[in-house]
Amino acid sequence: MPASMHPPPLRVGSVPYLVGRPLDSGLEREPGIEYSRAVPAELVRALRNKELDVALVSSIELFRQPGYRHLDRLAIAGRGRVSSVQVFLKRPIEAVRTLAFDPASRTSAALVDALLAERKLETREVALGEDPRALSCDAWLRIGDAALLESEEQPRLERYNPSEAYCRATGLPFVFAAWIVRAGVELRAEHLAAFARARRRGSELAPALAREKAAELGLSEDFVRAYLLEECCFELETAELERSLRTFRDLVAARQGADASVAPRAIVWQDAQP
Secondary structure (H helix, E strand, O other): OOHHHOOOOEEEEEOOOHHHHHHHOOHHHOOOEEEEEOOHHHHHHHHHOOOOOEEEEEHHHHHOOOOOEEEEEEEEEEOOOOOOEEEEEOOOHHHOOEEEEOOOOHHHHHHHHHHOHHHOOEEEEOOOOOOHHHHOOOEEEEEHHHHHHHHHHOOOOEEEOHHHHHHHHHOOOEEEEEEEEOOOOOOOHHHHHHHHHHHHHHHHHHHHHHHHHHHHHOOOHHHHHHHHHHHEEEEOOHHHHHHHHHHHHHHHHHHHOOOOOOOOOEEOOOOOOO
16 A cells, blocks of 8 residues: 555544553554643643544543544543542541642542532632642642652641542442543544553553552552552443443533533444454
């Protein structure tokens, strides 16, 4: 086939955090894929602007634009406490009046806002990349590796874990992110096989990934290993994934601009060897 007849690469974006590696390991080496990393809010912007075709992005985005689909079964989720998304507290949660949002993740901010809606908190959003503690609020949302660092650096600081609260209230896992495919993009069989291979590699490499990240951040290996291998889950049964996504959609629709009429559409794939 002449070079001019080769299809353009599939432009794939993922998060820069440890939690993305069990789903995207080795994608940068897959033929036909152009791979990049950015914080979730930037991935959303690139997806909307058609700069990316697929992104491991905040799950709330599924309900904010028409025509999105997502890969079946694959997600960043938690069945309880997840240490990479935490609300750190200067005072007990019942006494919190002001809360600073890390703008990097729209899903985490939307979840916290919905769970604490009855409190009528004053919420403030810091600029992307700035320290949410700079606003001198009663509490602040941290995500990603920064949340892991703060968890170990300030072990006595009280915290509220939104994933844990959601799971306790609904009996469902909470889906932080999924592989979202923008409207008009068709995934070929070789693309689906590449995502399946990335998940297999990520599963096999998870203990080593935890060890390397612990050394990089200067954290306890046991803490990081428990976070990645026990707190987080990366595959859900189809029915459970869809049920959790729809429950989250309904929870945040009134306050966070999600469209309650949009139902997630899954792209089914087969995890066939090789």
